Amino acid sequence: MTNCLYEAALQKIGRDCNCIPSNFAKYLDTKLPSCFGRAKRCMSDIMERIGEERFIDDDGEKKECLAACEDQQHQFLVTTSALPKQGVFSLGEWFKNFLR
Numbered sequence: 001m002t003n004c005l006y007e008a009a010l011q012k013i014g015r016d017c018n019c020i021p022s023n024f025a026k027y028l029d030t031k032l033p034s035c036f037g038r039a040k041r042c043m044s045d046i047m048e049r050i051g052e053e054r055f056i057d058d059d060g061e062k063k064e065c066l067a068a069c070e071d072q073q074h075q076f077l078v079t080t081s082a083l084p085k086q087g088v089f090s091l092g093e094w095f096k097n098f099l100r
Contacts, residue, residue, distance in 0.1 A: 004065035008053040009046055017042035 014020055014032055021043060022034035035043040046053075054065050 004056060004063075005051050005053070008056045008065060009050045011056055012053045013043045013046050016046065019043065 010020070010024065013035070014030070017035060017039045018032065019035035019039040019042075020028060020030055020032045022036075033039075055062050056065065057063075
């Protein structure tokens with residue numbers, strides 16, 4: 001999971017409420033039941049304060065969540081092409097305006 005604060009909230013729900021949100025139950029390998037009744041209220045209280053829990057348990061190791069400015073990922077793609085490219089522009093209107 002790439003969102004550390006969200007993962008920290010899910011782990012807190014598991015510890016404090018003894019359940020896991022139903023929309024995650026099928027994706028996580030856990031014996032915890034889905035949150036219903038009082039456990040669902042407990043889950044909602046934690047989710048309303050998302051971001052307060054700043055640490056996760058990563059295979060037994062306690063790790064602090066990084067600030068967003070230290071944990072941003074950017075992906076980009078660059079392509080190039082020689083102009084004019086026969087078959088792409090075919091001397092159409094756009095290409096004629098480009099040459100002007």
